[in-house]
Amino acid sequence: MARKTSELGRFTDVALLVLISLAEGQKHGYRMIHDIEKFSGTALEPGTLYGALMRLEERAWIEAVETAERRKPYRITERGREALREQLATLRRIEQAGARRTATVWGTT
Template identity: 75%
Template sequence: MGRRQAELGRFTDVALLVLISLAEDAKHGYRMIQDIEAFSGTVLEPGTLYGALMRLEDRDWIEALPIVDRRRPYRLTPAGREALSEQLATLRRVGETGVKRIGPAALGPA
């Protein structure tokens, strides 16, 4: 990862990353950390993740499931799926505007 990408990484919205991770299936914290790193390159500390989980649970966008093998999985709620869908639509518009303004050639290979 380049220096500029590493700098931008700190601005990544943790809640969005959690919602994207849980859109696939229910996961416990460590599995979410691994999944988020795999698809985004963002390494989350447990405290950061659990703070986001608490905020998302307060909004009823995720819900905790019963503990399995000393791990508590979480899943996306219908309200969370809707919030994620709206956020992704906004990001798509922002991304398309950015590509138009910078030019696709400036982005390099996909």
């Protein structure tokens, strides 16, 4: 099965965290960093976050929101929502396979 989200490449983890954060609503970078740490326990450095934002924006999975403030908020696009749904479905399949396989290996079927 061909995956449309293969473009995420080696940045899957950070990109996925950003898309999950923005799925709740638009946020600027500082707020995303705190949100991501709160829901995932992952502390991102600003450079890591802004690199992921740039890549996601290039793919049109997120977009900057006009503002008069100094901070630049972003929001997820419909293409980004679709990429997120696909990635989460893949992670569910991986989790289910892992649970089945570890139950078999550990004898807790």
